[in-house]
Amino acid sequence: MKKARLLIVDDEENIRFLFKEELEEEGYSVDVASNGLEAIDKVKHAVFDLVVLDIKMPGMNGIEALNEIKNINKNLPVILCSAYGEFKQDFSSWASDGYVVKSADTNELKQTIKNLLGVA
Amino acid sequence: MHPIDILGKIIAISHSNLEIASRINAILNIITQDMPFDEAIVYTLDTDKKLTCRYKNDKSVLFPLLNEYRSHIGEGIVGSVAQKRIPQGFTFKDVPPRLGCLFYPDLDGYIQKYRAFHFIPISDDSYLYGVLFICASSMERLNKPHNAFLSMVAREIGGILRSNQLLISSKKRISELATLSELGRVLASSSIPQDILNSITFIIAKALNAAFVTVRLSHSFLKIDSQRFTYGEIGSESKEIIKKLEMEVKNQEKTVSLKDLDTEGYRNTTSTSLYSAPLTSKGRFLGTVTIGGPITQSGSVMEGNGRYLIETIANYISSGLENTLLTTKLKDVLKELNSAQERLVEQETFRNLGEMTANIAHEIKNPLVIIGGFTKRLARKTRLDLTENRYIEIILKEVARLEAILDEVLNYVKESPMVIKDSKISDFIDELVFLFTSDSAWEKIEITREYANNISFVPCDDQQIKQVLINILMNAYDAMQGSGKIVIQTGLKIINDRPFASISISDTGGGIDPAIIDNIFNPFFTTKDGGTGLGLAISNKIVLNHGGYIQIHNLIGKGATFIVHLPIKNTTIREERI
Numbered sequence: 250m251k252k253a254r255l256l257i258v259d260d261e262e263n264i265r266f267l268f269k270e271e272l273e274e275e276g277y278s279v280d281v282a283s284n285g286l287e288a289i290d291k292v293k294h295a296v297f298d299l300v301v302l303d304i305k306m307p308g309m310n311g312i313e314a315l316n317e318i319k320n321i322n323k324n325l326p327v328i329l330c331s332a333y334g335e336f337k338q339d340f341s342s343w344a345s346d347g348y349v350v351k352s353a354d355t356n357e358l359k360q361t362i363k364n365l366l367g368v369a
Numbered sequence: 370m371h372p373i374d375i376l377g378k379i380i381a382i383s384h385s386n387l388e389i390a391s392r393i394n395a396i397l398n399i400i401t402q403d404m405p406f407d408e409a410i411v412y413t414l415d416t417d418k419k420l421t422c423r424y425k426n427d428k429s430v431l432f433p434l435l436n437e438y439r440s441h442i443g444e445g446i447v448g449s450v451a452q453k454r455i456p457q458g459f460t461f462k463d464v465p466p467r468l469g470c471l472f473y474p475d476l477d478g479y480i481q482k483y484r485a486f487h488f489i490p491i492s493d494d495s496y497l498y499g500v501l502f503i504c505a506s507s508m509e510r511l512n513k514p515h516n517a518f519l520s521m522v523a524r525e526i527g528g529i530l531r532s533n534q535l536l537i538s539s540k541k542r543i544s545e546l547a548t549l550s551e552l553g554r555v556l557a558s559s560s561i562p563q564d565i566l567n568s569i570t571f572i573i574a575k576a577l578n579a580a581f582v583t584v585r586l587s588h589s590f591l592k593i594d595s596q597r598f599t600y601g602e603i604g605s606e607s608k609e610i611i612k613k614l615e616m617e618v619k620n621q622e623k624t625v626s627l628k629d630l631d632t633e634g635y636r637n638t639t640s641t642s643l644y645s646a647p648l649t650s651k652g653r654f655l656g657t658v659t660i661g662g663p664i665t666q667s668g669s670v671m672e673g674n675g676r677y678l679i680e681t682i683a684n685y686i687s688s689g690l691e692n693t694l695l696t697t698k699l700k701d702v703l704k705e706l707n708s709a710q711e712r713l714v715e716q717e718t719f720r721n722l723g724e725m726t727a728n729i730a731h732e733i734k735n736p737l738v739i740i741g742g743f744t745k746r747l748a749r750k751t752r753l754d755l756t757e758n759r760y761i762e763i764i765l766k767e768v769a770r771l772e773a774i775l776d777e778v779l780n781y782v783k784e785s786p787m788v789i790k791d792s793k794i795s796d797f798i799d800e801l802v803f804l805f806t807s808d809s810a811w812e813k814i815e816i817t818r819e820y821a822n823n824i825s826f827v828p829c830d831d832q833q834i835k836q837v838l839i840n841i842l843m844n845a846y847d848a849m850q851g852s853g854k855i856v857i858q859t860g861l862k863i864i865n866d867r868p869f870a871s872i873s874i875s876d877t878g879g880g881i882d883p884a885i886i887d888n889i890f891n892p893f894f895t896t897k898d899g900g901t902g903l904g905l906a907i908s909n910k911i912v913l914n915h916g917g918y919i920q921i922h923n924l925i926g927k928g929a930t931f932i933v934h935l936p937i938k939n940t941t942i943r944e945e946r947i
């Protein structure tokens with residue numbers, strides 16, 4: 250079976266690195282982008298099964314990027330992943346498919362991805 | 370020198386600005402230098418109705434002897450001239466043995482130097498001021514021209530003495546006026562009513578030389594605890610009378626003095642003169658002021674014009690009380706506003722603090738996730754012994770603890786549960802406007818408020834809605850770069866049969882760039898250096914939690930209008946049609 254392709258978008262290099270390592274270990278193929286524009290560019294030119302998006306990023310922030318990505322491909326699942334829990338309940342109003350509070354414990358992230366890809 | 374010239378000189382002196390003693394003494398010197406007189410002495414009539422030998426020519430030898438004794442009216446020659454008010458002349462042979470209270474033998478050798486003696490009353494139609502006493506050694510008797518001359522001199526001196534008395538009484542009048550102006554000053558000062566009333570009684574008592582002054586208020590006024598303010602000692606005998614006077618004043622609504630009280634008993638048992646006057650304002654009886662002083666007291670301003678004085682004072686106190694009541698009311702309102710402002714500042718700092726901690730926490734959260742994440746990976750990858758495993762566990766436990774703390778900090782809106790109560794929106798808008806306009810940075814911003822009268826109470830968490838309005842107002846300020854106009858309006862709107870209260874805030878900040886307008890509610894979306902981009906995101910969240918929504922009218926190049934819609938129950942709409 251072909252590996253599912255994930256795009257991790259975060260302005261913090263070591264977060265990208267951590268998530269990449271953790272998710273590759275789960276058997277995904279993982280690409281990374283360090284900001285919203287780069288992410289949109291990648292979504293335009295490559296095929297992904299799911300995007301993990303940080304919200305607070307310099308330049309274009311996660312929610313703008315989310316809207317752009319959905320414009321390009323409204324069926325591409327996007328998970329917002331933020332240090333803030335504040336907006337956890339609001340994720341659906343921003344057309345995202347999931348909201349994960351960033352944590353050293355990556356189990357929630359992994360579970361959310363699994364659920365979304367299983368449904369897809 | 371011709372007598373006419375001498376008189377000219379005298380008149381000039383009497384109208385000069387010199388002090389009274391210098392003027393009279395100078396006149397007496399002139400008449401002894403330029404006329405054949407050796408002694409010129411002036412007796413004056415004092416308030417105790419005694420004659421005092423007060424002024425003299427420089428060369429007078431009798432003065433030091435006469436000066437020591439004072440005479441009653443009618444006593445000796447001086448006394449009888451004063452009493453009869455007709456001039457009298459004597460030679461050494463027929464001069465009566467008694468000058469005033471003194472007998473000539475007491476004056477011994479001195480009096481024998483002189484041959485003619487003349488006494489001229491100093492008086493006008495109604496009043497006697499004193500007696501001019503002349504001695505001459507060069508003649509037996511004064512002639513007619515001498516007499517005429519001296520009576521003119523006496524008239525001049527009388528003029529000086531009269532103007533002096535006028536001066537004294539006008540000084541008294543001035544001190545009355547000064548008292549009133551001092552009262553006015555105290556009454557106009559914005560100190561607390563108690564202090565004002567206490568100072569009033571003190572000032573009146575001191576200025577009028579009164580034994581006591583007592584103000585009684587008939588109602589217990591706003592914030593005035595005590596009903597009676599007194600300066601001075603009130604004898605126990607007077608207390609009852611004062612109460613009776615105050616009652617009379619209240620019933621008759623006019624000034625009452627002790628003499629007006631028809632109770633004989635009171636009049637005889639007290640040694641005090643009493644006046645009591647009503648304090649009224651706009652036809653309302655506020656209380657009384659009562660002034661008392663010993664009956665025989667001389668030099669008291671109360672003498673003679675007590676009724677006039679107390680009525681003037683009562684007027685002052687009345688209008689002062691009115692002012693005081695007003696300022697007290699104003700002060701209360703101000704105090705309320707101040708505490709509201711303090712609360713808001715607190716809230717505002719809390720809000721900024723919240724955003725700041727959110728920022729810091731965010732900065733800490735990422736490294737923590739990284740530390741924890743890789744520690745976990747390390748633990749999984751490496752075969753560790755028991756102690757090493759314990760180390761890892763400790764790191765992970767601590768990371769988890771820090772994460773939990775940060776999550777709490779990061780969810781500061783969620784952490785504060787909504788408290789919904791009916792809140793008067795115009796009140797908290799007023800509070801906010803007061804808060805902002807008292808900040809000098811908002812000087813160049815003109816805020817207009819227009820409140821709809823069919824909406825006042827809205828069920829909401831007023832603290833949270835205030836936070837929303839603060840965010841919107843701060844954004845307006847930023848957009849206008851510190852100068853422009855803000856209009857705040859409230860209104861009522863029916864949307865899908867459901868009533869909403871609306872609070873609309875318009876600015877003249879040029880509006881929102883259409884390219885970004887879809888993003889402004891997004892968390893962390895900001896176009897500002899140092900902006901968190903949380904203001905509208907959180908505001909929106911709060912309003913949504915209330916079941917409302919935020920609407921934007923964007924006039925590009927002009928300004929933006931943010932309208933907060935909050936649902937209301939049908940019953941909170943005031944019935945306008947009735």
Ligand SMILES: Nc1ncnc2c1ncn2[C@@H]1O[C@H](COP(=O)(O)OP(=O)(O)OP(=O)(O)O)[C@@H](O)[C@H]1O
Nearest residue numbers: 844848880881889895896900901902903904905929
């Ligand atoms: N009245 C307004 N006029 C023009 N632009 C506005 C107005 N209100 C908001 N904006 C735009 O919306 C953006 C987001 O506002 P928001 O209040 O969410 O964050 P912020 O003001 O940038 O940051 P913070 O509120 O933390 O200071 C602003 O940066 C600004 O570009």
Ligand SMILES: [Mg+2]
Nearest residue numbers: 840844904905
């Ligand atoms: Mg803002």
